[in-house]
Amino acid sequence: MTANGSIVRSILRIILPYVFVAGLWILLSDWLLGLLPLDPQTLTQWSIYKGWAFVLVTATLLAILLHAEIHRRLWSQEALHESEVKYRTLFETANDAIILLNDNRFVDCNARALALFGCSREQFLGTSPHMHSPPSQPDGQPSEVKAIDKINQALNGNAQFFEWLHCRRDGTFFTAEVSLNRLKLNGDILLQSIIRDITERKHAESAIRDLNTRLEQRVAERTAQLAVAKERAEAADRVKSAFLATMSHELRTPLNSIIGFTGILLQGLAGPLNDEQHRQLEMVRESSRHLLALINDVLDISKIEAGQLKVNKSPFDMEASLRKVIAIIKPLAEKKGLSLHLDIASPLGTVWSDAKRVEQILLNLLNNAVKFTDHGSITLAAESNASMLKFSVADTGIGIKQDDMASLFQPFRQLDTSLARLHEGTGLGLAICRRLTELLGGEITVTSTWGEGSRFTVTLPTEGSPS
Amino acid sequence: MTNPVILIIEDNEQNRYLTTFLLEKNGCTVFCAVDGPQGIEMAKRLQPQMILLDIQLPSMDGYMVAKALRATPSLAHTPLVAVTSYAMPGDREKALEAGCDGYIEKPINPSTFVSEVAGYLSPNTKEDNA
Numbered sequence: 001m002t003a004n005g006s007i008v009r010s011i012l013r014i015i016l017p018y019v020f021v022a023g024l025w026i027l028l029s030d031w032l033l034g035l036l037p038l039d040p041q042t043l044t045q046w047s048i049y050k051g052w053a054f055v056l057v058t059a060t061l062l063a064i065l066l067h068a069e070i071h072r073r074l075w076s077q078e079a080l081h082e083s084e085v086k087y088r089t090l091f092e093t094a095n096d097a098i099i100l101l102n103d104n105r106f107v108d109c110n111a112r113a114l115a116l117f118g119c120s121r122e123q124f125l126g127t128s129p130h131m132h133s134p135p136s137q138p139d140g141q142p143s144e145v146k147a148i149d150k151i152n153q154a155l156n157g158n159a160q161f162f163e164w165l166h167c168r169r170d171g172t173f174f175t176a177e178v179s180l181n182r183l184k185l186n187g188d189i190l191l192q193s194i195i196r197d198i199t200e201r202k203h204a205e206s207a208i209r210d211l212n213t214r215l216e217q218r219v220a221e222r223t224a225q226l227a228v229a230k231e232r233a234e235a236a237d238r239v240k241s242a243f244l245a246t247m248s249h250e251l252r253t254p255l256n257s258i259i260g261f262t263g264i265l266l267q268g269l270a271g272p273l274n275d276e277q278h279r280q281l282e283m284v285r286e287s288s289r290h291l292l293a294l295i296n297d298v299l300d301i302s303k304i305e306a307g308q309l310k311v312n313k314s315p316f317d318m319e320a321s322l323r324k325v326i327a328i329i330k331p332l333a334e335k336k337g338l339s340l341h342l343d344i345a346s347p348l349g350t351v352w353s354d355a356k357r358v359e360q361i362l363l364n365l366l367n368n369a370v371k372f373t374d375h376g377s378i379t380l381a382a383e384s385n386a387s388m389l390k391f392s393v394a395d396t397g398i399g400i401k402q403d404d405m406a407s408l409f410q411p412f413r414q415l416d417t418s419l420a421r422l423h424e425g426t427g428l429g430l431a432i433c434r435r436l437t438e439l440l441g442g443e444i445t446v447t448s449t450w451g452e453g454s455r456f457t458v459t460l461p462t463e464g465s466p467s
Numbered sequence: 468m469t470n471p472v473i474l475i476i477e478d479n480e481q482n483r484y485l486t487t488f489l490l491e492k493n494g495c496t497v498f499c500a501v502d503g504p505q506g507i508e509m510a511k512r513l514q515p516q517m518i519l520l521d522i523q524l525p526s527m528d529g530y531m532v533a534k535a536l537r538a539t540p541s542l543a544h545t546p547l548v549a550v551t552s553y554a555m556p557g558d559r560e561k562a563l564e565a566g567c568d569g570y571i572e573k574p575i576n577p578s579t580f581v582s583e584v585a586g587y588l589s590p591n592t593k594e595d596n597a
Contacts, residue, residue: 249523252552253479256574260485263577269492292574 010073014065022058029054101191104128104151116197118168129193132166134173154180154191163198174199237306244302251295258288297428301411304435311439316355318348318389322382325359329366329378336370338378345383351462353389357436358460361444364429365393365456373397373453389462394455400448408446409434433458471516471588472496476506476532477550478524482573486519486550486580493581503527507535510542517588518542522551522562530565537566546587550575 029050038046091098097113099106106125114124117132129151133143143165154160160180167173177196182189262285264270266278273281303309326342333340362380369378376396383390400408411431433456437444442460473495477483487497498513500506503524510518518536522529529549536542549562552573559570569587571580 249552252573253482256479256552257481257485259574260482260489260577260580264485264488264492267577269488288574 010069013069014062017065018058018062021061022054025054025057095196097193097195097197099193099195100185101129101151101193102188104148107190113195116168116174116195117166118170123169132168134165134167137165150178150180151191154182155189157182164195166195175202240306241308244299244306244308248295248299252292255288255292255295259285259292262288297432300432301428301435304432304439309436309439311354311357311436313352313354313440315350315352318351318358318382318384319344321355321359322348322362322380322391325362325366326380328363329370332367332370333378336374338370338373338376341377341379343379343381345381348382348384348389351384351389351460353440353460353462357440361433361436361458362391362393364433365458368429368456369393369395369397369454376453384462387461389460390457392455392457394453396453399450399452399454400446401450405446405448409444470494470496472498472513473584474498474500474506474510474513474515474518476500476503476518476524476529477521478502479521482521486575489577489580490584503529503532503535506532507539510536510545511539514541515545517546517548517584519548519550519584520567522549522558530561533562533565533567548584548587 033043033046033050036043036046092110092112094110094112097116098110099113100108106127106129109121109124114121117124128144129147130144133147136142137146150160150162159182160178162178164176164178165173166176174197177198179194181192181194183192184190262281265273266281266285300309322342322344326340330340366378366380373395374397378396379392379394381392381394409430411428434444437458437460440460442458444456444458446454446456448454473490475483475486475490475497477486477499478501483499483501487499490497498509498515500509504527506518506520520529520532524532529551533547533549536545536547546569547567548569548571549567550571550573551558551562562570571583
């Protein structure tokens with residue numbers, strides 16, 4: 001029909017201009033001749049010329065029109081052919097299978113489609129999509145029902161895009177991404193189906209999923225291991241704490257009897273003592289007090305190491321604390337004939353720290369000073385500014401050798417083992433001082449000249465105190 | 468104080484003897500219980516002027532005993548002092564929380580122990596929980 005139409009249009013394109021020119025010629029030529037003042041004989045002669053001229057002009061016109069029309073048609077056919085080749089090439093060389101469906105049947109396809117399904121053109125065209133699918137899709141729906149549903153939806157104008165499990169002619173499967181689009185071709189409504197094999201992508205995806213799962217498993221396993229390790233560490237910590245508490249109790253209980261009964265005997269509550277008994281019991285008391293100090297120091301350092309010793313910062317009167325420790329140390333200093341000085345540069349006022357621990361540090365340092373000084377004096381000096389509290393304990397004692405400075409604050413390092421016999425001590429005092437100072441956020445330093453004396457300086461922050 | 472009656476709840480025989488000796492020498496009338504249940508029973512029966520309580524006791528610990536004593540109306544205000552060799556952080560607070568009025572750490576100081584105890588004997592003397 002369209003071909004016939006095109007011929008009719010071609011004929012009309014030739015005939016109409018011919019009829020127009022010929023008609024004009026006939027109408028105008030006789031009228032023009034009539035205007036000329038010619039005698040009848042000449043007129044006849046001119047009419048014959050005019051007839052010949054008419055044939056010549058219209059024939060030429062006809063020739064031009066025919067030529068133009070033929071050219072036009074040739075050119076348009078060539079363009080059509082070129083376009084056909086171009087689109088066919090696009091169609092055939094596409095990387096995806098492109099198939100045309102008419103009424104659930106394949107009516108055309110590209111080479112890629114045949115390669116994908118492993119069929120020849122004859123085997124493929126005329127078949128339906130579900131014939132190239134397993135009986136049911138992975139979601140359990142029968143392939144035929146699902147395919148027809150998708151096709152109908154596409155025919156209703158809803159372009160479809162979905163995954164589909166296809167099978168080849170040789171029975172192997174492949175997962176495809178399918179798009180279905182409705183199109184009109186030569187008056188027919190067809191479906192264009194583009195099928196892309198995504199098996200490899202699926203494999204890659206599943207590999208990534210597997211990898212992820214394995215990774216998650218490993219993370220979970222590792223987390224579980226860490227949780228177990230943490231649990232063990234915490235259990236060990238609890239055991240350590242329980243051990244410390246038990247040790248504290250078990251060591252103090254017998255000491256309670258020793259110190260208690262010695263005290264009772266020395267007070268004469270159990271009857272009179274002679275001088276020798278009194279002297280020996282004094283020795284028992286001294287030793288038991290020393291043992292108690294040792295136990296307290298060991299427990300203190302253990303508590304600090306176990307992170308159980310907490311400092312409680314609150315405002316307190318620093319000068320009162322200084323006077324308190326001086327009062328405790330004074331009898332010991334006097335016993336050895338040492339003078340004890342308290343030197344406060346400027347009013348210290350209220351400071352923000354842990355009074356009990358600051359006093360413990362001071363007592364330890366002063367005790368050491370008394371212990372290692374035989375002549376001269378001990379001076380406790382203190383000063384403060386807006387953010388720091390500084391106090392120092394200086395003595396005129398035996399001093400510390402340069403080589404011993406490094407290990408001075410290590411636990412159980414009373415420096416000279418021969419000294420240990422002269423100066424009873426746990427060797428823990430300075431280690432405790434350093435740990436406590438650190439807990440309070442400060443630092444402890446020492447300067448000393450062997451044979452001349454030592455000076456321990458403690459610097460503590462008092463920042464964060466509410467003004 | 469004229470012969471105040473003091474109940475000691477303590478499982479260690481030597482410590483029991485020591486405390487009893489010191490207090491009796493200073494004019495107190497002392498009764499002893501060796502564990503929590505016996506201590507509670509004796510406290511109810513004797514209505515002592517003061518109870519000295521060890522914390523580490525077999526089966527029923529001192530904290531539980533303190534709570535039980537405080538839950539008894541007739542003993543709710545009897546001075547109750549923990550005498551204990553627990554000296555870990557928080558032990559004092561735990562004892563006071565359980566209802567004790569005071570806390571004396573073992574080993575006791577024999578020259579000051581009696582006066583410390585006497586300090587808790589006067590009514591309404593609660594240790595300053597510092």
